[in-house]
Amino acid sequence: MGLPCLSEVFNFAAGPGVMPAAVLAQAQQEFLNWNGSGLSMLETPFTGEAFKAVLRQARDDLRALLNIPDNYHILFMHGGASAQFSLVPLNLLGGVDRADYVETGYWSRKNMREASRYCNVNIAASSSVTNFDRMPEAWRLDPDAAYCHITSNETANGVQFYDIPASGDLPLVADMTSDFLSRPLDVQRYGLIYAGAQKNIGPAGLTIVIVRDDLLGRAHPATPAVFNYQTQVEADSMLNTPLTYAVYLTGLVFRWIAETGGVTVMARNSEQRSARLYHAIDNSDGFYHCSVQPAYRSRMNVCFTLTHDALTPLFLSAAAAEGLLNLKGHPMAGGVRASLYNAMPETGVAALVNFMQHFTEEHRHHV
Numbered sequence: 001m002g003l004p005c006l007s008e009v010f011n012f013a014a015g016p017g018v019m020p021a022a023v024l025a026q027a028q029q030e031f032l033n034w035n036g037s038g039l040s041m042l043e044t045p046f047t048g049e050a051f052k053a054v055l056r057q058a059r060d061d062l063r064a065l066l067n068i069p070d071n072y073h074i075l076f077m078h079g080g081a082s083a084q085f086s087l088v089p090l091n092l093l094g095g096v097d098r099a100d101y102v103e104t105g106y107w108s109r110k111n112m113r114e115a116s117r118y119c120n121v122n123i124a125a126s127s128s129v130t131n132f133d134r135m136p137e138a139w140r141l142d143p144d145a146a147y148c149h150i151t152s153n154e155t156a157n158g159v160q161f162y163d164i165p166a167s168g169d170l171p172l173v174a175d176m177t178s179d180f181l182s183r184p185l186d187v188q189r190y191g192l193i194y195a196g197a198q199k200n201i202g203p204a205g206l207t208i209v210i211v212r213d214d215l216l217g218r219a220h221p222a223t224p225a226v227f228n229y230q231t232q233v234e235a236d237s238m239l240n241t242p243l244t245y246a247v248y249l250t251g252l253v254f255r256w257i258a259e260t261g262g263v264t265v266m267a268r269n270s271e272q273r274s275a276r277l278y279h280a281i282d283n284s285d286g287f288y289h290c291s292v293q294p295a296y297r298s299r300m301n302v303c304f305t306l307t308h309d310a311l312t313p314l315f316l317s318a319a320a321a322e323g324l325l326n327l328k329g330h331p332m333a334g335g336v337r338a339s340l341y342n343a344m345p346e347t348g349v350a351a352l353v354n355f356m357q358h359f360t361e362e363h364r365h366h367v
């Protein structure tokens with residue numbers, strides 16, 4: 001048996017997730033001598049014009065990909081999306097003692113726990129009573145809240161917002177870590193958007209923040225300068241050493257998305273990939289089961305279980321032996337999770353569906 005040869009491997013990890021093969025190849029080719037400089041990007045100082053140009057190009061490309069209006073700033077920050085769980089209240093409360101949160105699964109819950117260290121967390125809507133099998137529809141916003149926070153895609157539960165209710169006068173803040181750049185976005189509906197890079201856009205640690213101009217200047221005085229949106233806007237995201245290599249790689253991914261047709265094509269592809277997999281689950285005569293309501297099923301993280309749960313470890317190891325890697329569900333949810341980020345080729349989903357059908361034929365007698 002042995003390890004499958006590299007060309008047959010598909011990475012379904014929830015994060016860090018699959019990267020575009022063309023981007024990895026370009027990075028490899030440029031690794032020792034970036035842009036004819038004789039230096040690796042890893043050795044290139046961030047204070048020099050060469051790196052600054054890379055960062056600015058990445059920012060301009062992102063602005064073009066999402067049509068981000070001029071009154072929004074784009075930041076490249078450290079700390080991952082989890083740092084934003086604290087940085088959002090630290091930067092946006094502005095003396096207000098409360099914020100609205102929409103509770104939709106594992107990540108929004110973690111977020112709320114962190115935010116409650118800084119303010120009163122009002123649960124404006126929740127789907128916990130239905131075990132997060134859908135997004136909540138009725139919102140009870142607190143008019144005195146500083147902002148309303150949502151998680152656009154719950155990575156661990158496999159639920160995604162398709163129709164986001166209006167947040168009234170409150171700035172809408174969204175953790176888009178696991179569906180950023182997977183579809184077009186009306187940025188003007190949001191006060192602030194953030195996303196850890198390690199799913200759809202690049203290396204872990206780097207976090208993109210898109211913040212509306214009028215929300216700057218409200219930070220708590222104890223906010224560290226490197227985590228203060230305003231000071232980072234003023235410093236062009238270079239108040240301290242930025243994640244230079246991650247910014248460079250992310251810039252290559254932005255280019256790859258643009259050259260592949262932009263976010264509209266990303267959305268079409270992800271809709272097709274996920275529909276194919278959900279179809280296989282729903283037509284397995286109960287061998288596989290997805291508990292998320294069809295209208296809210298994530299196109300990024302397809303979560304499902306085997307009705308005969310004792311077969312799950314065998315399913316995962318047999319899949320890995322076929323080169324279908326990292327399919328284990330989130331520890332909180334169990335089961336199987338296939339993450340289908342932008343760089344997942346259609347052939348990866350086809351291989352997974354094919355494997356699932358064969359596995360069913362072999363093991364149906366257990367059910």
Ligand SMILES: Cc1ncc(COP(=O)(O)O)c(C=O)c1O
Nearest residue numbers: 080081082107155175177178196
């Ligand atoms: C929706 C969501 N938010 C936040 C995070 C945390 O990201 P990080 O590990 O970059 O802090 C994750 C990671 O999986 C996530 O899926």
